[in-house]
Amino acid sequence: MSQNQPKRWVAVVGNPNAGKSTLFNALTGLRQRVANYPGVTVEKRTGTAYTLHGEAMELIDLPGMYSLSPRSPDEEIARKVLRGESPGIPKPDAILCVVDASNLERNLFLVTQVMELGIPVLVALNMVDMAEARGIRLKPEELSRRMGVKFIPTQAHRGKGLVELRTALGQKITDPGERRWVMPPQLAAAVGQIAAAWRDALPAEQGAEGRALDLLAGFTEGPEGARKLAVAWRERFREQAFDWPAAVVQARYSYLRDMLGQAGVGHAQGHVTWTDRIDALVLNPVAGWGVLAGILMLLFTSIFSIAAYPMEWIDAGFSAAGEWVTASLPAGMFRELLVDGVLAGVGGVVIFLPQILILFLFLGLLEDSGYLARAAFLLDRVMHRVGLSGKSFIPLLSSYACAIPGIMATRTVEDPKDRLTTILVAPLMSCSARIPVYTTLIAAAVPAVVMPAWGKAGAMLGLYALGTFTAFGLAWLFRRKMLGGGSPPLILELPPYRRPSFRTVLLRMWERAVIFIRRAGTVILALSVLLWFLCNFPHRAEDPSERLAKSFAGQLGHALEPVIRPLGFDWRIGIGLVASLAAREVFVSTMSIVYHVGGEEEGLIAAMRHATWPDGSLTYTPVTCLALLVFYVYALQCLSTVAVARRETGGWKWPAFMMAYLTGLAYAGAWLVQTVGRMVSG
Amino acid sequence: MRPMNAIDLTQVGAGKEVRVSRLDCAPGTCQRLREMGFCENALVKKIRGGADLVCWVCGTRVALSARLARQILVETVDGNS
Numbered sequence: 014m015s016q017n018q019p020k021r022w023v024a025v026v027g028n029p030n031a032g033k034s035t036l037f038n039a040l041t042g043l044r045q046r047v048a049n050y051p052g053v054t055v056e057k058r059t060g061t062a063y064t065l066h067g068e069a070m071e072l073i074d075l076p077g078m079y080s081l082s083p084r085s086p087d088e089e090i091a092r093k094v095l096r097g098e099s100p101g102i103p104k105p106d107a108i109l110c111v112v113d114a115s116n117l118e119r120n121l122f123l124v125t126q127v128m129e130l131g132i133p134v135l136v137a138l139n140m141v142d143m144a145e146a147r148g149i150r151l152k153p154e155e156l157s158r159r160m161g162v163k164f165i166p167t168q169a170h171r172g173k174g175l176v177e178l179r180t181a182l183g184q185k186i187t188d189p190g191e192r193r194w195v196m197p198p199q200l201a202a203a204v205g206q207i208a209a210a211w212r213d214a215l216p217a218e219q220g221a222e223g224r225a226l227d228l229l230a231g232f233t234e235g236p237e238g239a240r241k242l243a244v245a246w247r248e249r250f251r252e253q254a255f256d257w258p259a260a261v262v263q264a265r266y267s268y269l270r271d272m273l274g275q276a277g278v279g280h281a282q283g284h285v286t287w288t289d290r291i292d293a294l295v296l297n298p299v300a301g302w303g304v305l306a307g308i309l310m311l312l313f314t315s316i317f318s319i320a321a322y323p324m325e326w327i328d329a330g331f332s333a334a335g336e337w338v339t340a341s342l343p344a345g346m347f348r349e350l351l352v353d354g355v356l357a358g359v360g361g362v363v364i365f366l367p368q369i370l371i372l373f374l375f376l377g378l379l380e381d382s383g384y385l386a387r388a389a390f391l392l393d394r395v396m397h398r399v400g401l402s403g404k405s406f407i408p409l410l411s412s413y414a415c416a417i418p419g420i421m422a423t424r425t426v427e428d429p430k431d432r433l434t435t436i437l438v439a440p441l442m443s444c445s446a447r448i449p450v451y452t453t454l455i456a457a458a459v460p461a462v463v464m465p466a467w468g469k470a471g472a473m474l475g476l477y478a479l480g481t482f483t484a485f486g487l488a489w490l491f492r493r494k495m496l497g498g499g500s501p502p503l504i505l506e507l508p509p510y511r512r513p514s515f516r517t518v519l520l521r522m523w524e525r526a527v528i529f530i531r532r533a534g535t536v537i538l539a540l541s542v543l544l545w546f547l548c549n550f551p552h553r554a555e556d557p558s559e560r561l562a563k564s565f566a567g568q569l570g571h572a573l574e575p576v577i578r579p580l581g582f583d584w585r586i587g588i589g590l591v592a593s594l595a596a597r598e599v600f601v602s603t604m605s606i607v608y609h610v611g612g613e614e615e616g617l618i619a620a621m622r623h624a625t626w627p628d629g630s631l632t633y634t635p636v637t638c639l640a641l642l643v644f645y646v647y648a649l650q651c652l653s654t655v656a657v658a659r660r661e662t663g664g665w666k667w668p669a670f671m672m673a674y675l676t677g678l679a680y681a682g683a684w685l686v687q688t689v690g691r692m693v694s695g
Numbered sequence: 696m697r698p699m700n701a702i703d704l705t706q707v708g709a710g711k712e713v714r715v716s717r718l719d720c721a722p723g724t725c726q727r728l729r730e731m732g733f734c735e736n737a738l739v740k741k742i743r744g745g746a747d748l749v750c751w752v753c754g755t756r757v758a759l760s761a762r763l764a765r766q767i768l769v770e771t772v773d774g775n776s
Contacts, residue, residue: 118730263734503760
């Protein structure tokens with residue numbers, strides 16, 4: 014292939030749980046790129062694979078879907094890519110359909126739709142080992158002959174069948190195949206007319222029948238003549254009370270059932286398996302909750318204890334880098350910018366990488382093993398009470414690490430109102446960036462001798478519970494009262510339990526790490542430099558406390574004081590609140606600068622305990638610390654979350670609402686604590 | 696209107712196999728159910744009962760909320776009651 018010749022594009026499609034991503038990873042290895050589709054945050058995963066002759070081709074891993082009818086942002090994107098309607102992505106030259114061999118009837122339903130796109134199709138008959146273990150007789154040649162597309166048996170998790178797949182992809186299949194299922198007569202007449210009108214207007218386009226069905230369903234635009242015919246037929250079917258979409262599904266399934274029967278492909282028997290035995294425990298209304306609580310406890314223990322070691326190493330690494338820069342460069346503004354701005358700012362965020370990776374390790378293992386679907390099923394009833402479905406559980410769980418992956422994970426939530434509600438309440442789940450703030454303020458509020466370690470852990474848990482319960486309460490308010498309408502009923506596939514593919518999980522973690530570090534090196538870096546500037550200009554006094562007091566940030570703190578004084582906060586806390594808009598944990602480092610105590614936590618806590626108002630009264634009374642804690646539980650002190658929410662909701666309206674309601678809630682909560690605290694203490 | 700002798704999926708005992716006779720839900724939900732294998736005349740085996748339930752359909756387990764299961768009308772097949 015010459016260098017100038019464009020690469021072939023192959024789209025990889027399949028049902029969720031068909032092993033599509035495992036096969037994609039096996040074919041592309043580390044030659045993957047993750048980006049977003051233009052205008053939306055649905056992730057676009059592409060990678061380079063090679064045929065046996067070394068010819069490169071671009072594979073695009075589309076989100077898992079049950080049909081080409083678009084019902085979630087994921088499915089909408091997949092449909093657009095396959096139709097060649099996604100900006101910046103060429104129409105695929107071929108489609109690789111990955112089907113679960115032990116569940117052929119349901120998986121081949123999608124294949125019958127894909128075959129109508131007019132693009133050559135190749136089918137990977139995946140997980141053949143598991144299918145055969147379940148007593149299913151597979152006959153790939155027979156299936157190929159009967160469906161008119163090539164079937165290749167694979168075991169993606171063991172790397173089997175990849176050579177055959179690469180060979181077949183290199184053979185440049187050109188035949189798009191043809192429809193084999195039989196349309197009901199009245200529908201066949203309609204599709205025939207619409208497809209003919211389409212061909213007349215656009216003779217070069219393939220797959221006119223599929224286009225006609227899409228046009229009839231209102232999923233796509235088309236040439237005027239074809240569109241008018243579709244409207245007329247739709248009206249006629251309505252008058253005849255002919256439910257044509259139902260008839261199409263029935264006709265496809267009927268064909269598949271007959272075809273599989275004639276091909277001699279056996280059915281999986283619904284006898285009791287290991288999956289059923291495990292389900293008897295994990296879906297049990299009592300024991301199931303115990304299992305879920307145990308898994309969540311293990312997850313949080315890992316996030317907060319195991320992650321502490323690599324976090325210390327990262328911290329030590331950035332401290333050593335800071336010391337090296339301090340020793341290597343002459344004193345001056347540039348050195349300060351590097352040490353206090355760039356290294357302190359970026360290091361303060363990169364330190365959370367281990368926690369995020371542990372969260373994604375757990376999520377990956379739970380998802381790959383099949384448990385996550387059970388957790389969503391178990392939680393559906395609870396979530397339903399607040400107007401959401403069990404599918405919102407995963408995004409909310411992810412938000413305990415960071416609201417950004419949490420908000421991005423909402424793309425799997427089909428209902429747009431459910432999705433929006435989940436995005437709106439996700440920042441209320443206490444993220445890992447709040448931990449340093451919580452730890453410092455709890456220590457400042459109560460001396461260690463008074464409060465034992467378990468008491469502090471309890472206080473921490475209380476703050477998490479406050480955020481979580483408020484999130485559920487507000488979800489109910491937003492979903493039921495503000496957005497209106499009921500939440501969609503749960504339909505969820507429970508895949509059989511499988512041994513997780515560590516390769517897939519580790520690759521996913523690697524991707525997360527790259528995305529996170531890229532963000533730290535761009536957005537966070539820029540914000541850190543800006544914050545350093547605001548904290549150090551226009552006044553260049555020698556004393557850091559004085560410099561900060563007279564800086565732009567200091568002036569802002571003073572300007573804020575009248576507003577935050579009812580909460581018991583002074584101008585110094587005001588600086589912390591402004592600075593921590595970049596990232597919440599910046600509050601701790603800013604307070605260290607404000608009280609001129611360096612980076613030592615004990616020094617800061619002691620300084621905060623002794624800080625006073627001009628009249629000599631203590632600034633950080635236990636009530637003020639509690640008010641500040643409540644403020645941090647609720648406030649949207651994270652510009653990156655706002656930016657992601659804007660991309661995800663497609664505008665500024667909802668992020669602005671999110672910022673306004675969370676700030677209002679934080680202010681009201683802190684004011685209430687302060688007012689009640691004053692009344693109680695007399 | 697529900698046929699006189701029709702029962703919904705919540706009324707079926709665990710372990711019983713039934714045939715889907717009608718779907719009584721919103722068009723979008725009906726279509727998703729059909730695509731997942733719950734189309735008219737399909738055989739469905741109820742694996743677990745309770746507030747939310749699990750069925751075996753088209754070779755896979757599908758969980759449904761009770762609210763949705765009440766909208767799936769079924770008829771018993773020979774050998775079941």
